Amino acid sequence: MSDDRPGRPRRADYVAWRTATTRWSDDDVYGHLNNARYFDLIDTAVNAHLHDAVGSDIRTLPAIGVVAEVSCRYFAEMGYPHDIELGLVVDKVGRTSVIYRVGLFQGSGTDGELARAEGRFVHVYVDNTGAGPRSSTPIPDVVRDAVLPLLREPASGAS
Numbered sequence: 001m002s003d004d005r006p007g008r009p010r011r012a013d014y015v016a017w018r019t020a021t022t023r024w025s026d027d028d029v030y031g032h033l034n035n036a037r038y039f040d041l042i043d044t045a046v047n048a049h050l051h052d053a054v055g056s057d058i059r060t061l062p063a064i065g066v067v068a069e070v071s072c073r074y075f076a077e078m079g080y081p082h083d084i085e086l087g088l089v090v091d092k093v094g095r096t097s098v099i100y101r102v103g104l105f106q107g108s109g110t111d112g113e114l115a116r117a118e119g120r121f122v123h124v125y126v127d128n129t130g131a132g133p134r135s136s137t138p139i140p141d142v143v144r145d146a147v148l149p150l151l152r153e154p155a156s157g158a159s
Helices: 035-054 109-113 141-150
Strands: 016-020 063-074 084-093 097-105 117-127
Antiparallel strands (some): 063 117
């Protein structure tokens, strides 16, 4: 039986970076970062990048990205009190959707070169004008311009 899952991502697989500070309350009773916190970090990395790149409140655009899919692969534990570096890359920009990968890194040296987790995050753009149901709609040009520089083929075979 062959294993066709992508390997553990490396720092070189990502284009843009953010840092998140961990908090005492982020750890669960098992002494490591609670799984719900990973999804919060993934969502924040994507939306903070969009906010900064667009230069305005993305919630007020005529089309907004809603989460259609989110998942996380775990490779090694993380937790308080160490900062987490979040790498961001785009795998695909479609007509109405964007597929992101977010790598979560903690540590330095050789240990810090490999992701401790990686999230997949899919935004589908929907109408935000209030003119009817929130049906899918083309990605706004300002958002497309913000995500195209993040588009990149994986360096280590991660997808």
